[in-house]
Amino acid sequence: MTSNPSPRLPKRVVIREVGLRDGLQSIARIVPTAAKLEWIQDAYDAGQREIEIGSFVPAHLLPQLADTAEVLAFSQSLPGLTASVLVPNLKGAERAMACGAEFMLLPLSASHAHSLANLRKTPDEVVQEIKRIVAARETQGSSTKIEVGISTAFGCTLQGRVEPSEVVRLVKAVLDAGVDAVGLADTVGYADPAMVRSLFESVLPVAGEKLNCGHFHDTRGLGLANVYAALELGISRFDACLGGIGGCPHAPGASGNVATEDLAFMLASMGIESGQDMDALLALRKKVAIWLEGETLHGTLWRAGLPRTMKREQQRMQPA
């Protein structure tokens, strides 16, 4: 039996709600704009301060997210809320900048096969597009921040193995290109805590504090264990979807992202501030279940409820 020094966990963690983008894009039905605005308002009232609200992709490709500009405008009316939008290319980035988005998220697949399937570009062609986006931002004097999410960083259903060295190379390339932040995404639920530790440890020397997001799908039940492994390395920002929606077209019925409410519970239980009001999150989850009636929601806390031992002040810990 071995013992290891206690990890120094972060005191505060940001949960970015990505249900309105990653979640809704994987569900065929179109949630009405009014429901999305209600979702965002309720999430805001529950303490959420970062929400990925949609994606600037052509409406015929993702009609579920066709109202992104309208949803973004509403989000910008809520003081202190950081709304981010996903953009797949320069054209999307120009729309995001024109709308004054605070953050745009660019996906970059570390898997060659996934990159071609998803964006019809090789990873290096996506890096070139990211350079064009950075240049366009400069030309326009836009203040929109650019975050790159390295997707399929832990493996890919199409290609299989993804080399960690390729992830490191791509992170270096986009940081050299001038992006503000990078995150690592387990798009298909292939990661385990040892892989998380190893890959984040490989990327941290290259990215430092610019590596500030973990995006874990719970496809095989390891989502929260993976979050914990990243917390031990000081990572303090995670994507999550209320009700664990999201998922992967290659694993029908599989659960999606880490459930926001379960992650919020884990953090609160560990004494890590995330500013989430869990009663409000669980109430919102009920609304989402109605908006998505017939779809499978995931997560665990909603069934069991909060432990008796959790004090009220733990349930709503505001970040300073």
Added chain:
Amino acid sequence: MTSNPSPRLPKRVVIREVGLRDGLQSIARIVPTAAKLEWIQDAYDAGQREIEIGSFVPAHLLPQLADTAEVLAFSQSLPGLTASVLVPNLKGAERAMACGAEFMLLPLSASHAHSLANLRKTPDEVVQEIKRIVAARETQGSSTKIEVGISTAFGCTLQGRVEPSEVVRLVKAVLDAGVDAVGLADTVGYADPAMVRSLFESVLPVAGEKLNCGHFHDTRGLGLANVYAALELGISRFDACLGGIGGCPHAPGASGNVATEDLAFMLASMGIESGQDMDALLALRKKVAIWLEGETLHGTLWRAGLPRTMKREQQRMQPA
């Protein structure tokens, strides 16, 4: 952002299947003895070498486990299988010893309220009973090993908070009494990875290698994260239930123990040997779903299947 030294994880881990005891006792229906024997045979063929097969409690209290002696006799016919039985008191222990059980597991609630509700004895009265069991074993020259599972070690639905100092005190008391091994159980799913780390760190100086089991319910989705936190401290033996059965009467519909198949997957993915054949486990899970038709099974891997990146040799890694 902080960094921490890499933990040294164990190379091999034992998964003890407790579905036939912890799982079935929480389900009203009585699974026929023939199905139990088939379950044990299939689990054995899938590589499982530790199974808690039942409980020597009065049949009128737990008719689901009334066939424990017969199930134990069958288990003893399988070479290399360590079958354990739960015993609540001296009377049960005498039956276990008379049957030549290799291992008997004695639950000792760290929660005063749970101890009274479960065994109608205070924790200290249970310690006295354990002393009588150790004495009886000596008198009889029995070789049955005694493991004490400290239940509600992380909190209790009846009492609420359980003091870690009380857990340490009880572990010390039963080790002084002469038991062979102790484990810590999160009976109601109140633990988080930080609590797991802290409590195991408190108990290890007292128990050393005699602390060799973690029993985590997945009631609030943190089961595997909790296992990972214990792995980092070198704990290398965990209880689990195929299909995540088990559960808690105080949290209707909540999931039960960590699912055997999900735990086996996490370990295999991390390169930790557990000797489990995952295809065989998933096939057995299908049988269990038929035997328990109408009951809710849990776990995640069965929906998504194994990742493409998992090599065949990872899927069945035999402990040396």
